[in-house]
Amino acid sequence: MHSSHVLLTLGYSPIASKSDKVLLESTQKVLKTFGQSSYRDLIDKLHAKTGMSENELIKNFHLFEDALKQSTGTVSAKIMIDMIKEEVIKHTHLKTINHKIEEIIKKVEEYGVYDFIINTSSFEHILVLYKDRETINLILSDFFSKKTQAPFGLISEHPTKIKDIRNITYDKLAEKDKNGAVKKLLAWVTDMHSCNTSAFPTKVASEDCTWYIRNNLGAEHLKLESSVGAKPYQKMIILCAYNISKISPDDLESLIKSHSYVILQNDSIVLYRAPVKN
Numbered sequence: 001m002h003s004s005h006v007l008l009t010l011g012y013s014p015i016a017s018k019s020d021k022v023l024l025e026s027t028q029k030v031l032k033t034f035g036q037s038s039y040r041d042l043i044d045k046l047h048a049k050t051g052m053s054e055n056e057l058i059k060n061f062h063l064f065e066d067a068l069k070q071s072t073g074t075v076s077a078k079i080m081i082d083m084i085k086e087e088v089i090k091h092t093h094l095k096t097i098n099h100k101i102e103e104i105i106k107k108v109e110e111y112g113v114y115d116f117i118i119n120t121s122s123f124e125h126i127l128v129l130y131k132d133r134e135t136i137n138l139i140l141s142d143f144f145s146k147k148t149q150a151p152f153g154l155i156s157e158h159p160t161k162i163k164d165i166r167n168i169t170y171d172k173l174a175e176k177d178k179n180g181a182v183k184k185l186l187a188w189v190t191d192m193h194s195c196n197t198s199a200f201p202t203k204v205a206s207e208d209c210t211w212y213i214r215n216n217l218g219a220e221h222l223k224l225e226s227s228v229g230a231k232p233y234q235k236m237i238i239l240c241a242y243n244i245s246k247i248s249p250d251d252l253e254s255l256i257k258s259h260s261y262v263i264l265q266n267d268s269i270v271l272y273r274a275p276v277k278n
Contacts, residue, residue: 011275026087127259148200
């Protein structure tokens with residue numbers, strides 16, 4: 001069963017993207033730099049050519065681009081489009097405008113997920129179901145990017161390059177006694193959290209929890225996930241990442257239920273929220 005279908009069946013809902021709003025505001029900002037009256041004249045011309053409202057035009061950006069070329073000429077239209085792209089990529093991880101507008105918009109949709117990872121401050125248990133190394137590296141980098149006085153910790157396959165955080169590898173957890181790795185994990189997290197005397201939540205992330213599954217500790221680790229619950233009762237934000245290709249469909253439903261938010265990577269990256277309990 002497809003992961004997104006499991007999420008929807010369990011009542012998790014995708015959080016709406018802000019890409020339409022970002023594109024509209026970026027376009028308006030650029031066009032208004034040519035003067036309010038010029039902006040209004042241009043929008044009226046485009047409306048006359050297409051019969052579409054400003055919002056409709058900009059949401060259908062290729063139609064907007066074609067109408068802009070017909071109204072202002074190819075060279076002027078390209079300058080404006082490039083300026084709009086410059087504004088829009090501020091809401092992505094992209095470094096240049098050398099991408100098609102639909103590629104940029106897709107990255108705006110994903111950036112809302114990264115913004116959540118960076119700025120969430122409530123106590124949450126977050127599940128990440130990822131497909132590739134690049135995605136989880138970016139998520140972990142953003143998760144630990146907003147420094148506070150609280151301790152941060154990462155469990156990873158190899159020693160991390162992320163600065164100013166505590167780090168332990170899965171092999172270190174399994175050292176001497178592989179069967180005791182989950183208990184050692186809990187002790188490591190508990191010890192780190194006990195040092196938190198700040199008003200900020202402790203942040204803990206695991207790079208790929210399928211390590212426990214692959215080492216016959218999946219059931220024990222899943223029990224730990226369940227005991228934490230969707231909303232940690234302690235002052236913590238816990239991010240549990242899993243390489244989705246290594247999870248059994250039988251484990252997926254119970255795993256999802258233990259988390260308040262789920263970040264799912266398919267063709268794009270989507271953030272899902274758990275159903276509100278009455």
